[in-house]
Amino acid sequence: MNSFPESINDLIDAFSRLPGIGRKTAQRLSFYVLKENDEQVSVFSDALKAVKSRIRNCSVCHGITENELCPICEDSKRDKNTLCIVENAQDVFVFERTNTFKGVYHVLGGVLSPLDGISPEDLNISTLMARVSEGMEVILATNSSVEGETTSLYLTKILEDKKIIVTRLARGLPVGGDLDYIDEATLVRAMEGRTSV
Amino acid sequence: MNSFPESINDLIDAFSRLPGIGRKTAQRLSFYVLKENDEQVSVFSDALKAVKSRIRNCSVCHGITENELCPICEDSKRDKNTLCIVENAQDVFVFERTNTFKGVYHVLGGVLSPLDGISPEDLNISTLMARVSEGMEVILATNSSVEGETTSLYLTKILEDKKIIVTRLARGLPVGGDLDYIDEATLVRAMEGRTSV
Structure with a gap:
């Protein structure tokens, strides 16, 4: 008997399709699932399906939401005149976690990449x-x-x-960053963008 | 908006319960799932449930199987007089992959551990x-x-x-192992168990 039972194999296959999860890790995860109780596995299984059925793209900014509009586009207190353009829906949450940006977002849904055949028409540019x-x-x-x-x-x-005013995020030393460990390109940008104290 | 939509949060929670998967990785996996097509996610979701409903323990060796008996216990060509005792069902597959052991297995379902409250009655010893x-x-x-x-x-x-004859696996240098990198305990066992050429 060289291989796992079919249902285990199927689960290992499913886990190994995820990014950063190799065959060995997928095996370990599958056997872990086998030991979890029925309810936990059921919750996991349902969560997978729910994400696909409930999450959609905000019709204004293309961010993710469970409704027609995302909570940010729906919020009348957000400044609709400051538009932050990000690559992916995840990036929105990175900015939101800082609790400082009060404008709104626009999710491109990717970046231009001639090599991968991604041209402006493939992004949310129109x-x-x-x-x-x-x-x-x-x-x-x-x-x-x-x-x-x-x-x-x-x-x-x-x-x-x-x-319109087009701006870019500042490039420079990360807060808490040590000069010894900074790459040259960042250092050059930090010098160029130096500010008076 | 500080947090992800509810269904994404649920999936992140489910992923983070898996061993070795932290919150950040769980987020990355959840967003990956969001980008996969419906069918792939559905296959994953079903595989989770199938593992719990179809896998059971072999009534003889307690290994995992989708039937009453596991393929090894069912196999009349296996030597029923040589019994390899392993901790977990996964261990069976580790031995099987070598394609050399022709006996049968007995899965203990754990190890004795007074600290975790695991006594002989909790293992498949009877x-x-x-x-x-x-x-x-x-x-x-x-x-x-x-x-x-x-x-x-x-x-x-x-x-x-x-x-009955009780034996243990040999301890010694791993095949391809370098003396420089071997721990002392293993080296002592390798010396003790040296064989004539």
């Missing part, structure tokens, strides 16, 4: 253009990967003659 | 005693943890006057 209007501030908060920077440049270009 | 008979060989293949060794000692004791 809805972005429909949202921006004169006098608004648009904050480009894409990652500093090559694709993120390319996307930022592209957006800067197409937003150019809309009479 | 069914083990019912299986052993004069002339058999019993191989103690528990781990070399304190609990594993204690369990081995206990089993040696209660099998003592049954006129």
Whole structure:
């Protein structure tokens, strides 16, 4: 008997499809599930299905929500004139956790990547253009990967003659960061962007 | 908005209950699930439930199976007079993968551990005693943890006057292991158990 029973194998397959989970870890997780009680496994199983059936994209910002609009777009106290553009829905929560940004978001749903065949039409750019209007501030908060920077440049270009303020997140030393461990590119940006005390 | 939609939170909770998966990883996995297509998620969800409903313990060796008997206990070609005693059902597959052991197994379902309140009655020991008979060989293949060794000692004791051969797995250098990296305890066992060439 070389292999696990079929149902265990199926579960191992399912776990190993997840990012960062190899075959061995998938085995360990599957045997752990086997030892959990019926109710816990049932809760897990239902949670998987619920996520797919209940989560949808906000019709304004494309962030995730269980309703037509996400809580941020629905909130009348948020400043609709400051638009923070992020790559993915997760990024919204990263900003929200800081409890300081009072504007709204726009989720691109990816970054431009000719290699992966992702062009402007594949991103939520037309809805972005429909949202921006004169006098608004648009904050480009894409990652500093090559694709993120390319996307930022592209957006800067197409937003150019809309009479809006386009800004980028500051690059510099992370708070608590040690100079010894900082990479040169970040240090150069920190020098360029130095502020008076 | 400080927190994820409820259904995402539920899934993050479910993932974080798994061993070795922290909150951050659980978030990453949940968002990955959100991007998978409906069918893949459905397969995953069903696999979780199937494992709990279809897997049971073999009525002879307590290994896992989808039938009354596991494929090993059912196999008439396996030597029923050589019994390998292992801690968990997973251990059976570790031995089976070597494709060399032709005997059968007995799964204890744990190890003796007074600290965790696990006494002989909590392990599959009564069914083990019912299986052993004069002339058999019993191989103690528990781990070399304190609990594993204690369990081995206990089993040696209660099998003592049954006129059966009790053996243990050899301890020594792992195949391909480098002397430089071997711990002292293993080296001592390797010396003690040296064989003539």
